Amino acid sequence: MAKPSLGAQEILGLAVLAALMALEIIEYFIGIRISPGALPLLILLTVPGAGVIIWFFMHLPQLWGGEEE
Amino acid sequence: MAATTPAHGNHPAEAHTADHLAINRLGLWLFILSDAFFFTALVSSRYYLLGVYRPPDLNQALGLAISIVLLISSLTAYRAEMAAAHGNLQGSQRNMLYTILLGLVFAVGVAIEWSEAFRHFPPPTAFGTTFFVLTGVHATHVVSGIIVLALVWNLGRDGRFTRGNYWGVEGAVKYWHFVDVAWVFIYPTLYLVS
Numbered sequence: 001m002a003k004p005s006l007g008a009q010e011i012l013g014l015a016v017l018a019a020l021m022a023l024e025i026i027e028y029f030i031g032i033r034i035s036p037g038a039l040p041l042l043i044l045l046t047v048p049g050a051g052v053i054i055w056f057f058m059h060l061p062q063l064w065g066g067e068e069e
Numbered sequence: 070m071a072a073t074t075p076a077h078g079n080h081p082a083e084a085h086t087a088d089h090l091a092i093n094r095l096g097l098w099l100f101i102l103s104d105a106f107f108f109t110a111l112v113s114s115r116y117y118l119l120g121v122y123r124p125p126d127l128n129q130a131l132g133l134a135i136s137i138v139l140l141i142s143s144l145t146a147y148r149a150e151m152a153a154a155h156g157n158l159q160g161s162q163r164n165m166l167y168t169i170l171l172g173l174v175f176a177v178g179v180a181i182e183w184s185e186a187f188r189h190f191p192p193p194t195a196f197g198t199t200f201f202v203l204t205g206v207h208a209t210h211v212v213s214g215i216i217v218l219a220l221v222w223n224l225g226r227d228g229r230f231t232r233g234n235y236w237g238v239e240g241a242v243k244y245w246h247f248v249d250v251a252w253v254f255i256y257p258t259l260y261l262v263s
Contacts, residue, residue, distance in 0.1 A: 005155075006151060006152065006155040006157065009151045010148060010151065013144050013147045013148060013151070014144070016144070016147075017140060017141065017143070017144040020140050020143075021137060021140060024133070024136055024137060024140060024256075025133075027256075027257055027261055028129070028133050028261065030261065031129075031257060031260060031261025031262070031263065032129060032261070035263040036121065036263065038121075038261060038262060038263055039121055039262050042257045042261055042262060045257075046253055046254060046257055049253050050250045050253045050254065053143060053246055053249055053250050053253065054246075054250060056147075057143055057146070057147045057246045057249075058243050058246045058247070058250075059243075062094060063094060063095065063098060
């Protein structure tokens with residue numbers, strides 16, 4: 001597999017940021033509008049958000065050679 | 070373990086460099102994992118001490134604003150690393166600088182939060198204790214991240230990094246992303262859970 005171009009990686013970065021911001025804003029509205037009972041929903045949104053950062057920004061797959069360098 | 074197997078080429082020097090990089094990465098990940106346990110303990114202490122209680126005086130707008138600033142800084146950090154990986158060292162330096170500046174904005178936001186928090190829920194209160202410990206420990210990580218990024222940026226000015234040798238950039242950026250991941254959990258824990 002060829003190494004992704006810088007442009008492709010920048011687009012991926014923007015897409016990840018857009019997803020993270022969307023999650024954050026949804027969390028915000030859940031937090032201020034839904035009370036009580038927000039906790040399960042917040043967990044549901046927080047865990048994928050952190051996962052996306054770990055996977056795409058921190059390049060977790062590099063640890064087992066699963067990402068081109 | 071895959072992390073210690075040569076990832077590039079057959080030339081001994083190349084394989085040695087790849088091994089070294091894999092070991093560096095594994096070491097950093099282990100450090101991050103150990104730090105994550107620390108944050109997990111602090112976050113869980115909030116639920117143990119307070120359940121889902123949330124005081125009404127939290128500055129929600131500021132909390133959201135600094136969270137978004139930190140998320141954007143993760144993008145600039147990512148771009149710094151990607152630019153270095155592609156040999157665009159100027160772009161890497163520029164994005165590193167943006168990351169540092171956004172980190173400073175975040176730190177200022179936390180300072181404003183603290184000045185408000187001292188009035189509304191001072192440290193001796195249960196929520197105050199949780200709030201100041203969690204944000205304080207995180208802010209310490211932010212400040213140390215800014216220092217590391219600034220050191221790496223300074224090394225970059227001297228031309229220490231190349232397309233094939235940018236571990237300094239990668240390591241600093243990974244640490245910065247971890248600081249962001251920690252905040253992704255701290256923000257709802259302090260501001261949103263109720």
